[in-house]
Amino acid sequence: MYACDIMSDVANKILLIVLDGASDRPVEGRTPLSEADKPNLDALAYGGINGIMDTVGPGIRPGSDTSHLAILGYDPYKYYTGRGPFEAAGVGIDVKGGDIAFRVNFATVENGVVIDRRAGRISDTDGLAKAINEEVKVPGIEVIFKRSTGHRGALVLRGRGLSAAISDTDPKKEGLPIKECHALDDTPEAKRTAEAVNSISRQVLSLLDGMPENLERKRQGLPPGNAILIRGAGEVPHIPPFQERYGLKGAVIAAAGLIIGIGKMCGLEHIPVGSMEVEASGSSARAKMKKALETLETHDFVLVNIKGADEAGHDGDFEKKKSFLEATDAAFKDVLKLKDVLVIVTVDHSTPVSIKDHSADPVPIMMHGPGIRIDDVASYNELVAYKGGLHRIRGMDVMPIALDLINRTKKFGA
Numbered sequence: 264m265y266a267c268d269i270m271s272d273v274a275n276k277i278l279l280i281v282l283d284g285a286s287d288r289p290v291e292g293r294t295p296l297s298e299a300d301k302p303n304l305d306a307l308a309y310g311g312i313n314g315i316m317d318t319v320g321p322g323i324r325p326g327s328d329t330s331h332l333a334i335l336g337y338d339p340y341k342y343y344t345g346r347g348p349f350e351a352a353g354v355g356i357d358v359k360g361g362d363i364a365f366r367v368n369f370a371t372v373e374n375g376v377v378i379d380r381r382a383g384r385i386s387d388t389d390g391l392a393k394a395i396n397e398e399v400k401v402p403g404i405e406v407i408f409k410r411s412t413g414h415r416g417a418l419v420l421r422g423r424g425l426s427a428a429i430s431d432t433d434p435k436k437e438g439l440p441i442k443e444c445h446a447l448d449d450t451p452e453a454k455r456t457a458e459a460v461n462s463i464s465r466q467v468l469s470l471l472d473g474m475p476e477n478l479e480r481k482r483q484g485l486p487p488g489n490a491i492l493i494r495g496a497g498e499v500p501h502i503p504p505f506q507e508r509y510g511l512k513g514a515v516i517a518a519a520g521l522i523i524g525i526g527k528m529c530g531l532e533h534i535p536v537g538s539m540e541v542e543a544s545g546s547s548a549r550a551k552m553k554k555a556l557e558t559l560e561t562h563d564f565v566l567v568n569i570k571g572a573d574e575a576g577h578d579g580d581f582e583k584k585k586s587f588l589e590a591t592d593a594a595f596k597d598v599l600k601l602k603d604v605l606v607i608v609t610v611d612h613s614t615p616v617s618i619k620d621h622s623a624d625p626v627p628i629m630m631h632g633p634g635i636r637i638d639d640v641a642s643y644n645e646l647v648a649y650k651g652g653l654h655r656i657r658g659m660d661v662m663p664i665a666l667d668l669i670n671r672t673k674k675f676g677a
């Protein structure tokens with residue numbers, strides 16, 4: 264019998280860490296997570312409760328956008344209006360009602376065919392973005408373009424009579440031509456917006472190829488960023504602020520513009536850390552985690568997104584993904600020492616190296632902190648997590664479970 268006066272720590276804050284795209288499908292029975300040497304993440308799993316999670320739903324292949332909305336407790340079927348507005352918010356464009364916003368990739372095109380959707384993961388796009396902003400014109404429509412992380416960018420069309428009911432120009436695969444943008448309904452607004460997008464796509468094609476940055480890239484044998492691929496049209500969503508919804512003062516720490524944008528649109532305070540570039544090594548992850556622990560001094564909830572494993576997944580590189588996860592593990596050393604914090608480590612979607620894209624394979628989730636019913640899982644990975652006490656949950660379950668573990672839920676019933 265324990266003396267009832269034993270006081271265990273009680274968690275009153277939440278640290279939610281998303282290892283973007285980290286989980287995978289087995290390659291000869293192994294995954295980058297299962298093979299990575301990650302003593303700190305494994306210690307958290309060993310001392311916590313584990314499970315697998317369908318971030319949106321079984322068999323639903325999520326983007327980082329819909330999955331983060333679900334994990335934050337915002338039903339994507341209700342609040343998601345397209346990727347564009349979040350990408351735009353993430354790079355500081357103040358998207359207004361009536362604006363149509365898009366995600367954009369700098370890409371490499373030859374004879375009209377996309378040969379690299381990411382222009383060799385080009386990173387220095389400042390000059391290219393400036394040229395697009397200054398040179399590309401559409402009568403009666405303001406064209407706003409800003410670069411984002413790496414090969415990414417955000418485009419906003421501002422004017423009367425626009426619509427998000429239009430298709431993408433991104434073929435999503437190499438070896439295919441840039442797609443014509445089409446109206447997805449027969450409204451004049453959709454037709455006008457599609458025409459504007461096609462005009463922008465054509466203008467950029469003739470603008471970028473001869474720019475000094477691209478001539479230099481070609482000289483170095485690198486793929487030029489001579490085109491833009493446009494996708495994820497959307498209008499600004501109306502999202503109830505996080506603090507009103509949960510009574511928690513929240514913050515977001517991320518390199519990816521998309522995640523920064525989702526956090527800001529949900530009312531989380533963006534805490535900048537280092538460069539906008541996606542972590543190439545563990546050092547950036549360690550800097551984010553250090554800043555997160557500092558931020559917990561002034562906030563009740565901190566979302567940290569660490570993106571590097573996802574890029575390795577998209578590149579189909581098992582060893583690069585495994586090495587990145589190993590380098591990131593050191594960032595979790597101090598997380599183990601937290602006393603009054605509920606730590607949640609999860610993944611927004613699997614990005615299997617075998618398909619170089621997202622999949623619906625459920626992701627591993629682990630919760631660690633005071634009051635947790637510790638299970639027998641001893642390693643953090645998608646192959647064993649199902650054996651844990653969380654079993655199989657959905658993204659929308661995370662916040663209710665977390666709020667209860669920090670004693671912030673209201674009783675259902677008398």
Ligand SMILES: O=C(O)[C@H](O)COP(=O)(O)O
Pocket residue numbers: 327368380381415573577
């Ligand atoms: O990294 C991202 O922005 C997305 O997860 C993948 O987008 P991409 O395939 O266009 O790079």
